[in-house]
Amino acid sequence: xxxxxxxxxxxxxxxxxxxxxxxxxxxxxxxxxxxxxxxxxxxxxxxxxxxxxxxxxxxxxxxxxxxxxxxxxxxxxxxxxxxxxxxxxxxxxxxxxxxxxxxxxxxxxxxxxxxxxxxxxxxxxxxxxxxxxxxxxxx
Amino acid sequence: xxxxxxxxxxxxxxxxxxxxxxxxxxxxxxxxxxxxxxxxxxxxxxxxxxxxxxxxxxxxxxxxxxxxxxxxxxxxxxxxxxxxxxxxxxxxxxxxxxxxxxxxxxxxxxxxxxxxxxxxxxxxxxxxxxxxxxxxxxxxxxxxxxxxxxxxxxxxxxxxxxxxxxxxxxxxxxxxxxxxxxxxxxxxxxxxxxxxxxxxxxxxxxxxxxxxxxxxxxxxxxxxxxxxxxxxxxxxxxxxxxxxxxxxxxxxxxxxxx
Numbered sequence: 001x002x003x004x005x006x007x008x009x010x011x012x013x014x015x016x017x018x019x020x021x022x023x024x025x026x027x028x029x030x031x032x033x034x035x036x037x038x039x040x041x042x043x044x045x046x047x048x049x050x051x052x053x054x055x056x057x058x059x060x061x062x063x064x065x066x067x068x069x070x071x072x073x074x075x076x077x078x079x080x081x082x083x084x085x086x087x088x089x090x091x092x093x094x095x096x097x098x099x100x101x102x103x104x105x106x107x108x109x110x111x112x113x114x115x116x117x118x119x120x121x122x123x124x125x126x127x128x129x130x131x132x133x134x135x136x137x138x139x
Numbered sequence: 140x141x142x143x144x145x146x147x148x149x150x151x152x153x154x155x156x157x158x159x160x161x162x163x164x165x166x167x168x169x170x171x172x173x174x175x176x177x178x179x180x181x182x183x184x185x186x187x188x189x190x191x192x193x194x195x196x197x198x199x200x201x202x203x204x205x206x207x208x209x210x211x212x213x214x215x216x217x218x219x220x221x222x223x224x225x226x227x228x229x230x231x232x233x234x235x236x237x238x239x240x241x242x243x244x245x246x247x248x249x250x251x252x253x254x255x256x257x258x259x260x261x262x263x264x265x266x267x268x269x270x271x272x273x274x275x276x277x278x279x280x281x282x283x284x285x286x287x288x289x290x291x292x293x294x295x296x297x298x299x300x301x302x303x304x305x306x307x308x309x310x311x312x313x314x315x316x317x318x319x320x321x322x323x324x325x326x327x328x329x330x331x332x333x334x335x336x337x338x339x340x341x342x343x344x345x346x347x348x349x350x351x352x353x354x355x356x357x358x359x360x361x362x363x364x365x366x367x368x369x370x371x372x373x374x375x376x377x378x379x380x381x382x383x384x385x386x387x388x389x390x391x392x393x394x395x396x397x
Contacts, residue, residue, distance in 0.1 A: 004271055007279075011267030011340075017260035018341065019160070020215040020251050037271060074220045077162065081216070081346055086271055088345030091336045093370060097378035102386070115348065123353035 001041060008086045009034035016082050028068055029082030036061045036083045051117045054087045058125035066133050076130075084122055089115035141236070142177060146195055146203050148229075148240050149173040153184070153191045154207055155222050155247055160214035163188060163354065163362040169226050176230055187361050188212075188369075213251070221246045254294050261293075261341045262286035269337025274330055281328045282337040285317045289341065304376045307342055311380020314338040319388050335381065342377045344370035 012033020016026055039060045044053040061083030062076075069076040092115035099108035153170045157163070163186045170184040170193055179197035186192070189209055196202040222243065229239045252260070265286030266279040274282070289310050296306045318334050321327045328334050347370040354363030 004273075007267040007270035011264050011271060014260040014264030014267065015341070016216075017252055017256060018214075018264065020213075020217050022217040022220065025220075073224065075161070075165065075216075075223050077165070078216050078220060084346065084349060086268070088349050090340060090343030090345030091272075093345065093348055093374040094336070094339055094343045094377055094381075097371070097374040098382050100375075101378050101382035116352070119345075119349040119352050122349050123356055126349075126353055127356055 004041065005034050005038050008037035012036075012082045012085050015085055019081065021078055021082070025072065025074060025078055028072065029079060032061050032064055032068070032079050032083040033086055035064065037086045040087060051114075051121050054118050055121035055125050057087055058084060058122040059129060062126050062129035066129060080126065084126075087118070087122055089118040092118065142195065142200055142203065144240065145173070145177065145236055146193070146205065148236060148243065150191060150193060150205050150207055151240075151243055151247075152222050152226050153186065153193070154209060155243070156219050157186065157188070157191065157209050158212055158215075159218040159222075160212060160216065161219045161223075162350065163359055164357060165219075165223070166191070169223065172230050173226055188365050215249075215251060218246055218249055221249065258287055258290040258294065261290035265289070265337050265340050268340045269333050272333055272336060274333040274337060278328050278330055278333050278337070281318070281321050281334050284321075285314055285334070285338040286341065288317060289313060289338065304372065307373055307376035308380040310342055311339070311377040311382075312384045313380075315381040315384035315388075319384070323388075339377055339381065342373070344373040347373065 009030045013026055013030030016029040021029055036057045039057040040053045043056045044050060047053070062080060065076050065079035065083060068074075068079045092111050095111040096108050096115060099105070099111065149170045152173060153166045156166050156169060166186045167184050170186070170191070171182055174182040174184070174193070174195050177195065177197075179195055179200075181194060181196035181202075184191070184193040191207040191209065192205070194202065194204045225234075225239060225242055225246065228234050229236070234242075251257070262283045263286070266283030269278045269282040270276075292313055293306060293310060296309065314335060318328075318331065318338065322331045322334065347366055351363050351366035351370055354360075354366060357363075
């Protein structure tokens with residue numbers, strides 16, 4: 001598990017480079033990615049439900065991103081994209097279209113709904129925390 | 140105050156942020172804040188992922204409207220952060236318009252990371268995600284090599300200025316080809332699926348579909364729908380690239396899926 005979290009840290013850091021995040025913020029992005037995967041694994045070990053685990057991990061990293069963005073004076077997106085990177089259903093989207101190409105519509109529908117549920121969960125978590133942030137702290 | 144200049148500043152800020160991959164709501168907010176420093180009665184902006192519309196009107200001036208089509212997008216979060224910070228300082232009255240405009244011109248040309256770092260980052264990123272999803276060290280090495288090859292071919296194709304759709308199909312088929320060669324012929328790697336999934340991580344639109352749903356929930360329907368369409372087209376092109384090579388390979392083996 002430690003290796004997986006470390007890999008999530010390195011992977012998120014690498015993809016932040018790919019998104020042209022400035023050098024000073026790279027380590028923070030990597031850390032957020034590592035935390036996100038840790039929370040996901042932890043929650044998933046208890047309830048065995050990937051959608052809820054993603055939702056919960058997204059809530060945690062959104063809170064961290066909002067705090068970081070306030071401290072480091074940067075847009076929230078920078079940290080948030082890094083954080084959700086290990087969670088988002090990239091592979092699910094690929095599988096959806098892959099099974100359509102292979103004419104296996106049952107599996108493709110399954111992966112389509114799974115991807116939409118995970119993406120929806122993460123999106124709702126992000127909006128929830130953003131709204132709370134707006135309510136609590138007047139800009 | 141020179142309204143036209145202020146308007147140009149607002150539009151250029153919006154254009155840079157949108158082109159660098161900022162959310163449409165953030166771009167709208169920034170343009171509105173900059174234009175609101177005039178205290179005019181009508182300040183309105185409407186941003187979609189492919190264009191900016193903005194209007195400024197008051198009794199004392201002729202109405203100014205502007206349409207800006209934004210074409211090629213490249214995610215550059217550093218530029219978003221810098222333009223955002225600059226506009227914040229401008230709205231707080233810390234710097235003058237002339238100064239802000241000149242600094243913005245400089246932000247427009249902030250360089251991306253050099254190509255070799257990008258290639259390195261994509262390889263390492265792909266390799267790490269193969270491990271995140273449960274692969275072992277050998278899978279990671281294979282995925283990393285595929286990631287390097289993929290990033291190099293992307294750099295090459297970007298120089299030729301090809302369509303994104305074409306780029307992803309080529310990328311997908313390259314991934315499948317190298318994965319098949321290394322797994323079935325050189326016998327390196329223990330999980331074929333994980334190698335493929337790790338390698339496609341730099342291409343697949345996971346963040347795009349999440350942002351699309353987020354936009355739709357927030358009420359930015361046009362931007363949400365166009366991002367969703369974007370996500371599905373990207374996923375389709377990657378799947379076509381990978382799928383066609385796999386199908387050819389299975390046909391060559393005699394139609395036996397492994």
